[in-house]
Amino acid sequence: MKQELENIQGVTGVEIDRQGDRYYVTVTLQDLEFSVFDKVIEQELALFDKYPNKSFNFDIMPEYVKASSLLNAA
């Protein structure tokens, strides 16, 4: 899953936090560009269909947000 998301052009980072059957997926995009967002959601929908008993919680954010979050945490 991680590699498929990372292979999408415009995706700059993927972090997955698994807690049992729950997966918290943080996807960072170069920009809030819908064409890229669309491809990420395609992956989310594919996972939803493939693993109906698991929970995938996607958090998609632009890179500058991720960067500012890290700065604030430092």
Next chain:
Amino acid sequence: MPRDKDHRDKADLNAEFADSLDLSLPVHHGWAVVASFYAALHYVEYYFARRGDQQSQDHVERNRRVITHLRDTYKDYSFLYTLSKTARYYCSGLGTDAYATNAKPRLVSIRNFIDHLVTKESVPVASPEAIKKRFAPEPERPTPGKPS
């Protein structure tokens, strides 16, 4: 529990509010995007209420329902959610035309899709008995992540 009309009214009011804002002011611009997302949220809850479903408890549950019952709107809905989150929590990231070019077209698309679906399916307004019958305890859902 709010009924379908309550959600519909709330959705329309949020959409009207977004349209009424003077977008030349930066603070209005962000709130127009936020109002668009909440309008979309109430449009989907309007559809679920007409089905006789209980109101979604959180974003995770609502997302699952949108994927299950309104899949064709999920990309637009999810994008609006991300735009709204960016507008509320972060100090940059929205272009000055995010409402006109991104938020509003997606909100209109969601509203049109739901209106079309309601007409096509003639989704009946659920009676209190039907609502009670449909109710079943939901499995425990994870708490939605909050931005740090």
